[in-house]
Amino acid sequence: MNGMIRSFIAAVATPPALLAATATAVLTGPSSAQAATAGPCDIYASGGTPCVAAHSTTRALYGSYNGPLYQIRRSSDNTIKDVGVLSAGGYADAASQDSFCAGTSCVITVIYDQSGRGNRLTQAPAGYWPGPAAGGADNLADAKAAPVTLGGHKAYGVYVAPGTGYRNNNTNGVAKGDQPEGIYAVVDGTHYNNWCCFDYGNAQTDGQADSPAIMETVYFGADKQWGWGDGNGPWVMGDLEWGLFSGSKAGYNPNPTINQRYVTAVVKGEPNHWAIREGSAQSGALSTVFDGVRPSGYNPMKKEGAILLGIGGDNSTSGAGTFFEGVLTSGYPSDATENAVQANITAAGYGAGSGDPQPGAQIVGNQSGRCVEVPASSTANGAQVQLADCQNADRQRWTYTSGRALQVYGNKCLDASGQGTVNGTKVIIWDCNGQPNQQWTLNADRTVTGVQSGLCLDAEGAGTANGTRLILWACHGGPNQQWSLRN
Numbered sequence: 001m002n003g004m005i006r007s008f009i010a011a012v013a014t015p016p017a018l019l020a021a022t023a024t025a026v027l028t029g030p031s032s033a034q035a036a037t038a039g040p041c042d043i044y045a046s047g048g049t050p051c052v053a054a055h056s057t058t059r060a061l062y063g064s065y066n067g068p069l070y071q072i073r074r075s076s077d078n079t080i081k082d083v084g085v086l087s088a089g090g091y092a093d094a095a096s097q098d099s100f101c102a103g104t105s106c107v108i109t110v111i112y113d114q115s116g117r118g119n120r121l122t123q124a125p126a127g128y129w130p131g132p133a134a135g136g137a138d139n140l141a142d143a144k145a146a147p148v149t150l151g152g153h154k155a156y157g158v159y160v161a162p163g164t165g166y167r168n169n170n171t172n173g174v175a176k177g178d179q180p181e182g183i184y185a186v187v188d189g190t191h192y193n194n195w196c197c198f199d200y201g202n203a204q205t206d207g208q209a210d211s212p213a214i215m216e217t218v219y220f221g222a223d224k225q226w227g228w229g230d231g232n233g234p235w236v237m238g239d240l241e242w243g244l245f246s247g248s249k250a251g252y253n254p255n256p257t258i259n260q261r262y263v264t265a266v267v268k269g270e271p272n273h274w275a276i277r278e279g280s281a282q283s284g285a286l287s288t289v290f291d292g293v294r295p296s297g298y299n300p301m302k303k304e305g306a307i308l309l310g311i312g313g314d315n316s317t318s319g320a321g322t323f324f325e326g327v328l329t330s331g332y333p334s335d336a337t338e339n340a341v342q343a344n345i346t347a348a349g350y351g352a353g354s355g356d357p358q359p360g361a362q363i364v365g366n367q368s369g370r371c372v373e374v375p376a377s378s379t380a381n382g383a384q385v386q387l388a389d390c391q392n393a394d395r396q397r398w399t400y401t402s403g404r405a406l407q408v409y410g411n412k413c414l415d416a417s418g419q420g421t422v423n424g425t426k427v428i429i430w431d432c433n434g435q436p437n438q439q440w441t442l443n444a445d446r447t448v449t450g451v452q453s454g455l456c457l458d459a460e461g462a463g464t465a466n467g468t469r470l471i472l473w474a475c476h477g478g479p480n481q482q483w484s485l486r487n
Contacts, residue, residue, distance in 0.1 A: 127207020
């Protein structure tokens with residue numbers, strides 16, 4: 001995006017090679033250490049659009065890949081370690097990270113390129129906007145901050161808090177100028193914000209927003225400054241520099257708000273033609289939300305071939321999100337190829353397992369736009385939570401743990417008062433005890449249900465004002481029962 005201005009179906013027949021790759025992925029299933037015989041990049045190659053960069057901290061993206069996925073560094077002694085896969089073509093060896101980082105913190109220093117072209121991602125240097133680290137560089141991601149499960153196997157994503165970013169300005173084989181390419185990313189659908197720019201893809205090499213059309217990346221978030229879609233977001237859009245675009249025209253296009261727990265986000269482009277596709281990374285097909293000509297001023301494209309993650313092309317560092325896997329291709333992939341890749345992604349089993357812990361995030365009401373907080377920063381047992389204007393405050397930061405608790409302050413948990421299971425039960429904080437009235441399910445439809453009661457977290461009386469109290473109520477799908485987690 002341009003920091004200087006300011007300061008996201010048509011089904012087609014699947015070719016036999018792609019059909020075979022897809023069937024192999026689905027039939028193999030996610031239950032073993034090896035996620036699939038064919039990976040996404042094998043499918044792209046079968047479709048004539050091979051990967052030129054393949055990044056993932058959760059699994060191999062080729063069926064034969066048996067190298068490192070990412071590198072971590074621990075703070076206790078600055079020792080580094082590569083984290084690989086459990087077996088060729090399989091899931092990340094998260095246990096090796098857990099052992100290495102036990103008792104200390106770790107950061108992700110390198111995200112390796114599985115394509116063999118050496119397009120690894122490392123700490124982003126300063127651009128037009130300086131990052132918060134030494135010399136204006138960006139922060140490195142906390143290696144423990146985005147635990148996830150794939151087919152019951154633990155892994156870690158790349159948790160991008162504002163100020164975190166990765167980049168490679170000297171790549172091999174990435175599209176330049178108006179050359180065609182495809183990009184996909186699998187991201188956390190509940191971790192985003194309304195700023196610029198949580199991007200993954202092709203960017204300029206100098207970190208300066210000196211021209212439109214020098215970028216082509218997937219953007220995920222709820223930024224409304226340049227382009228947006230229906231509802232409050234988030235949306236999948238394309239960051240093309242000097243603009244986030246949800247279609248061929250600047251500003252609004254009728255793209256749907258995303259409500260999936262895990263999201264497959266696709267942007268692809270060729271001369272005077274580009275498309276945005278999206279879907280759940282857990283099940284189902286991709287939808288094409290835009291397919292048409294380039295925006296005015298973006299034909300031809302002037303892409304420069306750098307690769308970035310988590311930031312804008314000019315190093316805008318205010319975006320937030322979590323990245324699990326993604327690729328850049330040579331050539332414009334067909335919908336059939338991408339549909340086969342999507343089948344492979346859903347077969348990998350994101351979120352299928354023992355829980356999806358989330359780091360401290362805000363719980364935002366979709367109707368009100370306000371955050372769930374403990375009033376007056378109280379730490380007293382029994383304090384009833386309420387809605388309030390979102391602020392960067394501990395009283396509004398909640399961690400969804402592997403035990404399905406929503407934890408605040410590190411030792412207090414969201415609690416159904418008196419273990420209540422009837423409409424109107426107050427939602428309070430209490431010392432964490434692991435009981436079922438402190439366990440919650442984050443659902444794909446954005447409701448939050450109590451494990452014990454089966455009732456939904458509800459803004460009382462459909463209120464939207466500061467001070468509206470939260471209660472339990474029978475689930476009806478109304479907007480006062482829909483919530484998002486965001487940084």
